[in-house]
Amino acid sequence: MALIMFDMDGTLINSSTPLVNTINYVRENLGFDTLERELILESVNDPKINAAQFFYGTADFTLEQQKLFEEYYDANCLNGLELYSGIKKLIDDLSSEFTLTVATNANSFFAKKMLEHLEVGHYFNTILGYDSVINPKPHPEMVNKILDKHNIKNTRAQLIGDSHKDIMAATKAGVDSVLVNWGFSNHKEDAIETIEELEQRIFQKFN
Template structure:
């Protein structure tokens, strides 16, 4: 059995509108000025920054920040939500040969709601969020849970995501990680990021069908 683990936001679905609006809603309630959507999304995945400090001028995510974020996001996470071009076709093409799972640093309850809304939740055997493990990505907890749950050998698994948090989580779990460049981050070619779903299909074929 082979497994492909997908990050969700910025990889499978474009949820940037809701994420940026939620960040700005929290900032507004904290008396901070709004930020540009692209600026928010480019920095949301940056592993080198303290997100609480960067976005909200706090050392940690306070209960107030968490409550504001969850309240707004829960009501608006389906607004302007889209599947990235080619993703549904990829899932259809490979569904008989793979166990597909989601590993997202979002709350898994919202993840299920969003994937269900887009009618693609049926493709994923498990949907794990930060709330389902002790530590989110770049820690390997989610990956390890999924490998153990379905008794998948590490060489038979791959993680696909648009953040270095994803590829580091894959590395920390001992599986292949693929970085994609159609999401929220903007990588140069030196990082080897894939620019299209077609390139991802080729990578999958190379790893799993050429051995």
């Protein structure tokens, strides 16, 4: 059976409200002004940006930042959360023919909580977050770990994501990928716009 890996935030689910609110909550607690919603969403996925430096002014995320983020996010991550239109039907259609997994730079505890809240968690054989690897995307470790776990060759897998971090991780692992444009980024090229196009790309790859 072939395997499909989905990024979560911005690909399967619109979690922009809790994400923006949490980052601004941490910033306010650290004495920074809040940032515009669009700036946060564009920057969080940009592989050229050091997120800790950009959002909080430190080279790496500190324990204080992580604690502030996780406590607020845990309490608020289900607020305003929704599946993108057409995703439920897509994964339901795919589930009989493919092994479905999630590769997310979110914490796997939050990922499972959010996907279960939206009643789609059961579709995914594996949900892997940044806390399950040493190097999150754009490093290929997460992709390779999922391939190894399911004993699938990279040629029999595909990764769907809304960020260049997703595409870079897939490419480094030798996995085909699809960039979608309904998420947090606004891509000017090489991205598809609709669920129908995504379904076509999946079946082109595996038929």
